[in-house]
Amino acid sequence: MEIKNKEIVSAAKPSADQLALLKGKDILSAAQFTKEELDLIMETAAYYEKKVKDGEVLKDMEGKVMASLFFEPSTRTRLSFETAMSRLGGSVITVAESAKVQTSSTAKGETLYDSIRVIDLYADVIVVRSPQKGAADEAALAAENPVLNSGDGAGEHPTQALLDIYTILKERGDLKGLTVTLLGDLKHGRTVHSLIRLLSHFGCHIILVAPEKLRMPAEIVADVEKLGVDVKQTDNLSEAAAVSDVLYVTRIQKERFENEAEYDLVKNDFIVESELLKTAKEGIVIMHPLPRVNEITVDVDDYAGAAYFRQAGNGVPVRMALLALVKGCVR
Amino acid sequence: MEIKNKEIVSAAKPSADQLALLKGKDILSAAQFTKEELDLIMETAAYYEKKVKDGEVLKDMEGKVMASLFFEPSTRTRLSFETAMSRLGGSVITVAESAKVQTSSTAKGETLYDSIRVIDLYADVIVVRSPQKGAADEAALAAENPVLNSGDGAGEHPTQALLDIYTILKERGDLKGLTVTLLGDLKHGRTVHSLIRLLSHFGCHIILVAPEKLRMPAEIVADVEKLGVDVKQTDNLSEAAAVSDVLYVTRIQKERFENEAEYDLVKNDFIVESELLKTAKEGIVIMHPLPRVNEITVDVDDYAGAAYFRQAGNGVPVRMALLALVKGCVR
């Protein structure tokens, strides 16, 4: 299956009116976006993806500095943001704390607020990852420059959800009328919580596949249904796969179960292997936010619709779009 | 209170004669500067600050590489230097050791001398932070390229003192005739040791406020008085604040006292809170090298003269000036 790039993901430069939509804004939550803003982000991402593919040397962020503040490790997301800023011709300053090492400012007892107040005077745009829910909101209060939340503990990871939408649009050309299945630990996964909210803008059907204990929180389902979205819940993966255009896989962690026996009972019911693809809907797109452990077996990698690596790659144009849009620097 | 930018901090490009003053030099100690050199640094910082504010894309250090060697963590100083180099159009290579992790070269038993001999062949300018006093001097001996000391243990932190001076000049327009009070642990603080030496060039009056045990070393006071500077010492903060134009706050660490009781006796006498501002001289500028813990309460942040965040931000133009001056690259 070839990667598509249909009308909805136009690669044309957005209009001046569109470009005003996100200028100066923070990117904190998947819940913040209007459909118009989502379309703008998707189009701008496609615009930049084409330019990079064509080998253009971009200067949209030349002379500008992005602070890449990762107070917990997330190599993939950090490198994706830093690549995005580099591709736009900008510079990066990095704090990449390792899991076992305290930040130097934390070690000295400084608050996040004070840290961000200062870094806001160095950089033009701030990317924050933190194990603390609400950290990005706190950073946004401290900073005059735009703050992009790249994961705040159990909170949000909006740029992941945006690249997920971008990936579906690229893989399928459109989202309207598609059936998208979310699989795995839907109770704790911030990724699927953010994603289902974004999906609700695009007129698709949603199936939720999870062990009973790890279902999507009822209030999120209710919110989405209120918007007129058709949501089905089941624990039968193969039935869902048989009618799905997109299967979005996330991990089920052993630690979520009371004992290993309980985990062993269900674990094999939610693994995606090439056997499953035989009865799945033709052309089904397999996605995963990565890293995967064993929830998608490696024999699936060769399947044309296995989109999870392309999906990760899509993080770069989507983050280029976000950086340039919040700074009003799309040229 | 608005930030001022008067004649002393001219934003004009320095003359060719001036620019020759620091070319090829190391920046190791606050004691090394003539008044002429200090003026040059201040003017060049103002020159760059204006250019950055105007959105100019600078290429003064294009093609050049700065080695940012932080053998102990100091996120603020590191990011400030790296931002400065980026804003000048240059590139950065970074060693950012965390507090609990040995450097890879140290782990292999290599001397600082050998490390710097090598890095001197990679980079065009070297910024060194180390927990060892004298490390920057040792690095300067090993390197042919300019070395900038960004903190060597109990030794010096000259670029901090320079940005402190720049901040006072910006906040007040001039230093001549002002009364500047230094507060806190004046015995151990390398920041205030460097700063008082620089202040002695500018014709201001100095008040030193500290608990008796943590007074400024007598030989430093004597050195400064020999230069004709008027220095008063006291442990009464509010009396000092009542006559001060600038109050420079530093932390008093509990560990400096023999026991907690002794610390508790004095700690509240040296905390800056909004209550103090009521009896302080009108327009008093509050500064702090950051990070602060509780020595300035957060209610002070809203006071117009609370300059500590602006002060941190001033690190960027001052370090831009230093990098460009030692490389002779001011365009």
Add this chain to the structure above:
Amino acid sequence: MEIKNKEIVSAAKPSADQLALLKGKDILSAAQFTKEELDLIMETAAYYEKKVKDGEVLKDMEGKVMASLFFEPSTRTRLSFETAMSRLGGSVITVAESAKVQTSSTAKGETLYDSIRVIDLYADVIVVRSPQKGAADEAALAAENPVLNSGDGAGEHPTQALLDIYTILKERGDLKGLTVTLLGDLKHGRTVHSLIRLLSHFGCHIILVAPEKLRMPAEIVADVEKLGVDVKQTDNLSEAAAVSDVLYVTRIQKERFENEAEYDLVKNDFIVESELLKTAKEGIVIMHPLPRVNEITVDVDDYAGAAYFRQAGNGVPVRMALLALVKGCVR
């Protein structure tokens, strides 16, 4: 002794035919190169070294991104590669794991294959250092972009061997007919294993000096002799030095011996000090891959033929050449 830059190390820009030789290739092993490719790398390195010395601002890799993935610490090699990419006008994204800290992706159980599949979609060229032998080969299988092995445990370190050759050519003008002595732990040292294979292309004589227990593996010696290279083995350093044009020193680790007494017996026989230089061949070039501990005493540093720091500096132009050649970006 002046650094030479004779015909073999021409600084002319390679021809289009030459430039096609390495485009799109991985750099994984010293054994992969033809003499033609080695000549190309040496010439391109000299070409770039001259440009940097002349202060040219290069744009050969402008808009391109290098992933600098150091899954074990190696500050020197990492900074050398990152400087090289910066000097070419490109950008760098870095993973620099400290020795005691697991990678975030490893912590989450991700395979190197998955990590590289993703990073390959961010960056244009990938530099990998790993404690695992074979890691670079695995990375090369996962990536479509060129992978440069910068050390894979007990495996290879081809870019070190290339800069070693470049250094000899620069120091001596040619390698043909020279006598090159390799000294130290020749059994375990990946550096000398890679180097001896490259030397075999250049028509020089080789002497191997090692304690009996740490001799070069017989199969490597046999391979090289098959190519017609004259190889002598001895444990007498001063006899070897008396007839050598180049002495390449590596460390002998105490841990390689069964007990300290056994180590003490031999350790002094393999230390290079200025005393040795008195009976060594005139003009002998002393090299070392660094870091050194005590195997070359510091009194040797002042000797004009002590080339080990220059050798480290040569890593930059050689790596510039490799990066630009594998991307076909030499302008």
